[in-house]
Amino acid sequence: MSPWTLLSLVLCLEPHFLIGDNRWTCLQGKRGVWIKLPIELVTLVEPAVKEGFYYHHAEPKYLMLVNWLPGTANTIPANATHRVGIGAFVINERNEVLVVQEKSGRFRGTGVWKFPTGVVDEGEDICDAAVREVKEETGVNAKFIEILAFRQSHKSFFDKSDLFFVCMLQPLSFDIHKQDAEIEAAQWMPFEQYAAQPFVHGHELLRYISDICSAKMEGRYTGFSSVPTVTSFSQKNTYLYMNGNVRTNSRDDPC
């Protein structure tokens, strides 16, 4: 079967669209045509592009193409724009903070002690990601308390934006079993010693975060706690992150 025959077959499965004058035309008010091609049908990518389709997004196993029909305003929704990461501020009752040295990346060999950090997995809640990363990197069990602050930056990874959430966690265990693959060293360190590192003190963003953590330790700061709720429309369970000092009329069971 030729690529063109296969492509026609794929599109004919959607009865709203017809091929006419070498263009896709449209019935019943549809304004855009989507083609989701599993990677096994890679043969169809070239004929689709030659027919005027362009890429919308791709995941390892498929490519999504779209063709907006001429003559109407293009309302095709944007692709995902952000990657989400966490940094974990884990502080024990002796005001010692859990810190690590990384084996690779920009901090390799610098002697810098930093919070455990990581990327939020696809479909993962931010509060769960913080607990998971701390456990993975250091072996310490911890409970999510609050998001203390977050930073948005742009043109980061593959030109996408980045949201980085600083999470406070309460340790539930204290013995450190570091992950060998990524972590050179891990320890509990007096918070003042962490904050006094030139690497922290000399960088504006890290100094802000250090000041916020310090204020939190002294009871002068309230971040956003996680409140499980249900979205209005899809009935999916979801977390709302809000200032935990305010009790609302709804239920309030933090993560």
Place this chain on the structure above:
Amino acid sequence: MSPWTLLSLVLCLEPHFLIGDNRWTCLQGKRGVWIKLPIELVTLVEPAVKEGFYYHHAEPKYLMLVNWLPGTANTIPANATHRVGIGAFVINERNEVLVVQEKSGRFRGTGVWKFPTGVVDEGEDICDAAVREVKEETGVNAKFIEILAFRQSHKSFFDKSDLFFVCMLQPLSFDIHKQDAEIEAAQWMPFEQYAAQPFVHGHELLRYISDICSAKMEGRYTGFSSVPTVTSFSQKNTYLYMNGNVRTNSRDDPC
């Protein structure tokens, strides 16, 4: 020029990689091979996939493919995972909130009055997006004050996750000039009237948000304000969102 010749040409531009035994092999410790193909080179997609490459991500004008070399742990970073949206709580000195009725989507024809909402554009700051959406939908000029709360949900658009930030804004103008394309109606409405709508009162998430806005109006709530700062590493300007009640030792000029 055949697709195979073209693909070889693309890869030969990167001197670290050689073709041997019909596999890409690797010199100098590289563990993965990336191919970024502009849509004009769509001819090369099929031969790349047949050579073992798979899709990583795509934007309208290019497709990124990747091939992880066998025998080492795959550390290929994930694609962008989140779309980011905002809802704007714009309240005037008479405790009237700016609300709209939408022309399309699930609220069409329902009579529901809601906050202006929208998607954060690629590369846009959350605080700027809130100001822009309010202006676009209602013609009202407003100043960003705080992020009051945010919600993370999953399996939303194209199976990606979604972060929705509730932003408080102070109006700088009051005359409404609604956008005709998306907005059926827009008005200033007493906050109590907004909150009493069955649509708001009957949905857990919206009731939380309404309670938070109410607490904010009564001075019982502090969200995260935007503090311009510089990232430690790239020297890019970026916003840190934090509880504005705490003054840090760094500069503090809100957005």
